[in-house]
Amino acid sequence: MNLLKKLIAVLAFVPALALANEATFPLDHAPDRTKDLAALQNGAKLFVNYCLNCHSASAMRYNRLRDIGLSEDQIKNNLLFTSEKVGDLMKVAMPSKDAKDWFGAVPPDLSVIARAKASDAGTGGDWLYTYLRTFYKDDTRPTGWNNLVFPNVGMPHVMWELQGVRAAKFEEVKDPHEEGKTVHKFVGFEQVKPGKLNALDYDQAVADLVAYLEWMGEPAQNTRKRLGVWVLLFLGVFLVLAWRLSASYWKTIK
Template sequence: MKKILLVLLAAAMLTPMLATAASSIKLYEAPIDIYDKESLRRGAKNFADHCYSCHAAEFMRFNRIAKDLEMSEDEVREIMIHTFNEKGAPTKIGDVMKVSMTDQYAKDTFGTVVPDLSLTARARGADWVYTYLRSFYVDPDSPTGFNNAVFPDVGMPHVLWSLQGLQEPVYKTVIHGGVEVEEISHMQSIQAGKLSRVEYDMFLADLTNFMVYIAEPVQVERHKLGWKVMLFLVFLFFFAYALKKEYWKDVH
């Protein structure tokens, strides 16, 4: 028992020492508005252009996107559908959002299976997705040449670097458990991208907004239904109260 306690104590003391490059990046608040159809349409294009080559969203169908975002099926085909099914036939408007990349190819290329993004915004949160996409930085020791302050040692390359530009972390020294460690304080730009900082943030806001939408496509309908249910319950309350008074009016 004493040996176990000593091992646990040693591990607790070593943990701060091993975390010399721990991240202290706070999550930015994502400007999400699922009622903004223009933002969602821009986000759909951003997703198709920069994410959909590798990441599937198999819980979503193209014709559902066309319906919810008030787009014609031809618009969705032009913007989003550039893939083929297992038989080599063009993807149909009623198909789910699969990708051609196989799991084995992903393992050979990235060292891991590329995740499906259908529920990422719901599982991680919109703020996490938004901040994650802002937090790639140059790392010569990484196989991809980039690392991420929110998700250290992530296998995903920074596919948006040409838009965002290149940045590097600025570290600060803090004390954890009496041990000095370095944490990322903030990022500084070392090469400008095609978009300005404001434009890139707007680009990510639209992309994150679309990912929030595909994580729960019925949420707008759910919100509308919620108001109807609340109004029904208010009406039911007054009806039940009047009925109660009628039943108990002769009881003393």
């Protein structure tokens, strides 16, 4: 019994350890664009151009992009590489060994990344939206980049040409939890080199990309939600009918 109690205590402590290892940077709310076909189409283009070079989406086929309003010709002409077909899975050509040598780890598959990153702090979309907007130049890192949401991340800032190069400014402040100790606090960004997009347009582009990643995690989610409303309405009507039928039946029994 004592062993069982100790085991339960350890298992209860594991989630706390996992949360302690997560970044505590506050997450920004991601705009909900999963029903906006234009945003999803732009997000798909950004995904293919900036993410699919290293990350696979092995649970998604190119022809599923017809669900967001793209024709097969548009997919072939704008989103496929030379040797790929519309029915192929979104896989990356880079060997896993090379990826591990270059980045220190194999880049994760992004098929359900938006769902995987959901937490008490926010949705997976919130995490991705903040993560993709908080890269900064850090010459101490092997890639030359760092991130506020995911400190010491092995991934470089692949969209830096759009956002430009930014430096993060930190200052030492007193630790509110421990007297006599200071902590490294983020106070803002400094634009070192402008990008192709201004800050607002870059945020819009990231919002489109995040919307696509959320949609890709469950392409049928909007259909499921619509069907769910109709099912609840049907059950509500059926409940009233069943209630009146039951009342009528028991009335005749008495």
